[in-house]
Amino acid sequence: MKIAVLAGDGIGPEIIAQAVRVLEVLKADGLAIELEYGLIGGCAVDATGEPYPEETHRLASQADAVLLGAVGGPQYDALPRQQRPERGLLAIRKKLNLFANLRPAMLYPELANASSLKYDVVAGLDIMIVRELTGDIYFGEPRGIDVRDGQRVGFNTMLYSEAEIRRIAHVAFQAASKRQSRLCSVDKMNVLECTQLWRDVVTEVSKDYPQIALSHMLVDNAAMQLVRNPKQFDVIVTGNMFGDILSDEASMLTGSIGMLPSASLDENNKGLYEPIHGSAPDIADKDLANPLATILSVAMMLRYTFNQEDAAQRIENAVKQVLAQGIRTKDIAEPGMESVGTHAMGDAVLSSM
Structure with missing residues (x-):
């Protein structure tokens, strides 16, 4: 299972890191998973001048699925429209013919x-x-x-x-x-x-x-x-x-919004999987982001592109167990409830798996 990993900007690298940890657990347990990394969005503009470089398109085209974090940030708002990070998202959807976006709200x-x-x-x-x-x-x-x-x-x-x-x-x-x-x-x-x-x-x-x-x-x-x-x-x-x-x-x-995954599929169920939230630059690099939407996006990937229903349910059950234990990141914590950081939430999911 070849997966192109595009972390993107803002909190993207932090939440993708936790999703990759989940994939590594599944790989260690026998799933044949191969990860390759590329640039999209603002980080791609910084490195190449384009929000969706040709090298990233090659990587995404050859992969069976794409796992994406988030793109954008205020430092890119003054760029010409064609260079803005969001154009990278539009480009990958269009070039990979990802016409069907599935967004569960549960x-x-x-x-x-x-x-x-x-x-x-x-x-x-x-x-x-x-x-x-x-x-x-x-x-x-x-x-x-x-x-x-x-x-x-x-x-x-x-x-x-x-x-x-x-x-x-x-x-x-x-x-x-x-x-x-x-x-x-x-x-x-x-x-x-x-x-x-x-x-x-x-x-x-x-x-x-x-x-x-x-x-x-x-x-x-x-x-x-x-x-x-x-x-x-x-x-x-x-x-x-x-x-x-x-x-x-x-x-x-x-x-x-930090709890919801999404899938964008082509006619053969090749897909791009991403949380529906944005790059949240105000909390980037502060270990505050909720990684659960990205982790649940991995579950959707396993279900829709790879037909690995058991592995998808394993992830979803782990998330349910973590929530049942009262473990929360700041965005979903009730008043007076203690919250954990991005990495600690990833630890909890891995422990439940």
Whole structure:
């Protein structure tokens, strides 16, 4: 199992280090794991002038999966847009054709009080958001900033082809078939023709999955319903921009963005796995970051790309055991509760494994 490890910026190297320790345990126990390291984001700009260097692309292309930390930092904000660390993320997703982003939002019972919502609203929460990742307004052309009638005008194009919608719909229906067989497709068809096509195509694809209960919801209502009654959802499928917003909203229902992993897959289940949080430069190198989302991303990697269900469950069970023992990093600690650092949390997970 060839894994490209891209630690990135900020807290990326710290959290990746703990995930690599988990992989080394699995390797020592018999899994054939090979790790190679590369640069992405700000550290790549510092070293090569590009956020996604050709050497990193070669490494990622030849690997079976990619494990990524986080990118970005305030020191890069003044760079030209094409050199900003976030362009590295967009580039690797596009060049590897990672079109399907899977973001689970599951609330561990021990963390129910960490959520900003009432316990009875979020207890037992388990949602999967399937976000299309390589189309939409993030990649549509034309785009840019022009001068028109003497003033600057910024413009972007929301664009989806039927084929792009169809393939992400299949991923979402298949995900729903392994869960509670309910799929909610989110769009803005009342004002956007692009998402009218989205609704039409998703409805057409639903004919291939008669066992799945399909519903549709406008994105503004979906944002409200995620706060009002999040447990009504099982799987949500939506486009790139709406998914970017809704998945971050859903993450906070669970108490901490530091707990949630993600997978970005191509048509053959080759994937890029990363925590959904950012680089958190304000706590970098302070042994404060929560590594659990990155460790759980390894579990998703083992499940979706390598079909190693037992190893994936071993990691997830270890995380559950650590939380049951009351071990917390600062972001998920309740008032008055003692917290541990990044490395100590990694120690606890390894001990439970």
